[in-house]
Amino acid sequence: MSVTTTSIAVDETPLVLHLLRRADDALILGHRLSEWTGNAPTLEEDLALANIALDLIGQSRALFDYAGSLCGLDEDQLAYRRDARQYRNLLITEQLNGDFACTIARQFLYSAFIDPYWREAMSSSDATIAAIAAKAEKETAYHLRHASEWLIRLGDGTGESHRRAQAGLEELWPFTGEFFEVDAPDQSLIDAGTIPDPAELHDGWSSRINTILARATLTRPKDSWMQTGGRTGRHSEHLGHILAELQYLQRSHPGAKW
Amino acid sequence: MYTQALNTKETVTAAEDPAREARFQARIDAEDRIEPNDWMPEAYRRTLVRQISQHAHSEIIGMQPEGNWITRAPSLRRKAALLAKVQDEGGHGLYLYAAAETLGVSREEVTDQLLSGRAKYSSIFNYPTLTWADIGTIGWLVDGAAIMNQIPLCRCSYGPYARAMIRICREESFHQRQGYEIMVTLANGTPEQKEMAQDALNRWWWPSLMMFGPPDTASQHSDKSMQWKIKRFSNDELRQKFIDATVPQARHIGLTMPDPDMRFNEATGHWEHGPIDWEEFKRVIAGGGPCNRQRLTHRNKVHAEGAWVREAALAFAEKERARTQQKAA
Numbered sequence: 353m354s355v356t357t358t359s360i361a362v363d364e365t366p367l368v369l370h371l372l373r374r375a376d377d378a379l380i381l382g383h384r385l386s387e388w389t390g391n392a393p394t395l396e397e398d399l400a401l402a403n404i405a406l407d408l409i410g411q412s413r414a415l416f417d418y419a420g421s422l423c424g425l426d427e428d429q430l431a432y433r434r435d436a437r438q439y440r441n442l443l444i445t446e447q448l449n450g451d452f453a454c455t456i457a458r459q460f461l462y463s464a465f466i467d468p469y470w471r472e473a474m475s476s477s478d479a480t481i482a483a484i485a486a487k488a489e490k491e492t493a494y495h496l497r498h499a500s501e502w503l504i505r506l507g508d509g510t511g512e513s514h515r516r517a518q519a520g521l522e523e524l525w526p527f528t529g530e531f532f533e534v535d536a537p538d539q540s541l542i543d544a545g546t547i548p549d550p551a552e553l554h555d556g557w558s559s560r561i562n563t564i565l566a567r568a569t570l571t572r573p574k575d576s577w578m579q580t581g582g583r584t585g586r587h588s589e590h591l592g593h594i595l596a597e598l599q600y601l602q603r604s605h606p607g608a609k610w
Numbered sequence: 611m612y613t614q615a616l617n618t619k620e621t622v623t624a625a626e627d628p629a630r631e632a633r634f635q636a637r638i639d640a641e642d643r644i645e646p647n648d649w650m651p652e653a654y655r656r657t658l659v660r661q662i663s664q665h666a667h668s669e670i671i672g673m674q675p676e677g678n679w680i681t682r683a684p685s686l687r688r689k690a691a692l693l694a695k696v697q698d699e700g701g702h703g704l705y706l707y708a709a710a711e712t713l714g715v716s717r718e719e720v721t722d723q724l725l726s727g728r729a730k731y732s733s734i735f736n737y738p739t740l741t742w743a744d745i746g747t748i749g750w751l752v753d754g755a756a757i758m759n760q761i762p763l764c765r766c767s768y769g770p771y772a773r774a775m776i777r778i779c780r781e782e783s784f785h786q787r788q789g790y791e792i793m794v795t796l797a798n799g800t801p802e803q804k805e806m807a808q809d810a811l812n813r814w815w816w817p818s819l820m821m822f823g824p825p826d827t828a829s830q831h832s833d834k835s836m837q838w839k840i841k842r843f844s845n846d847e848l849r850q851k852f853i854d855a856t857v858p859q860a861r862h863i864g865l866t867m868p869d870p871d872m873r874f875n876e877a878t879g880h881w882e883h884g885p886i887d888w889e890e891f892k893r894v895i896a897g898g899g900p901c902n903r904q905r906l907t908h909r910n911k912v913h914a915e916g917a918w919v920r921e922a923a924l925a926f927a928e929k930e931r932a933r934t935q936q937k938a939a
Contacts, residue, residue: 390700
């Protein structure tokens, strides 16, 4: 009996690679948030987190669709048939949800970066990216507001919520350096005006973090060693488990339509 | 049904005020809507509180069996649709708790009844979702059965409930079509997919029929509910409508109902079914279903784990109030 793999390889031109990086960020974070469905601290929060997850999954589909059109694959092939080492998401997106404070801290740190990113990308020289960015930015502006308001409440709520929010920030801070990384393929797109330069977003991100943390009475964690690797497929141990769940039906029934 | 509450007898106490009650009944008979500030008999209020909160609890508990497949949905389109569906169910729970609040019971109060096991929810959600086909089957059968019951509730005599049901029915009918579409895809798919679809139908068919509650001959539902126009059709009438609508859909996609006695009666124009295992129904309602313990334990765990978040939100609101007062002073 011959056994063939169901995995695919993607021809990663700089543009395809960048689209996969953003698509994988959105899909994996959306997956993590979807794990809260039915498990949130209030019914309103069940709805809000599901809503954010839906926005992110929607963004990933638009990005996969564009990437796929450039490399001859469809959204489900890209999402369901790449192995962990082919996934390009930021490490922060795959981290465990932890408690509600940890999830909110992750959402805050990421949204404070990605919302200005999409705002800048609205003036991309690539019309499809500009259109995806215009829709995504409306959504991420809300995600940022939602996470900021919760972080303020948790930070300035009770002793316990303050402690948990601070712990969440400390846990995730080492993953924020990756937001601002630029490698050669991304640099070529920045030079062409296709994508924003994340390095230029750093100061705005940093001051947004300071403003909200001050209102939340939380302390900004110290910058030290930063985690890296997601963009080249060197992930934490968590991604493999996410993909094992996410991909199992497509993998166990090769060729089936769903 | 989502509101099996109506199958328990409401003890009707002596009319509080016969003249008032007669005027109330006259309004109902004239198809007038009763609104929160209107006078209503205490038994009418209690029946509605029980029915609406039970319906809300069913939506909330129902998020568990379907939520079980969100992270494993087999395509991005299916994942988004399922997540949106489970979110809709949470939304239904929210409107229904709000409708119950118009009758003077807080969400905390009814939630407490659910968590302590005093309140019931639909028996159907005590069965497990084992394969992806269960998600299709729940949409097709469970939402389909819910719609049969809920469409008449859009004309329920109590205004806030009737209005909530209009929106809920619209969404449920969308879910039902989505569920059936999953079944069509599976039934036309690989042999393994078709087998998955048939297996799910085999497991969910009988519990779906039980959703309508005991047969009319054994039902304890009070005539009062009919008289008050909270309920407009009997359990058996609704069950029959559901069967007549569903059997042709199954045949259309080549699936077989797991009922050797199922046959079409040319004379009546109805599909006739074999005996329903009412012992199983009673057992599941009483706590003896495959997932009763799991569903309630999970709900309690989530509630307990969220306590510190709810406390933090309250503490923050309190601090904000104090800060505003200080500024004003």
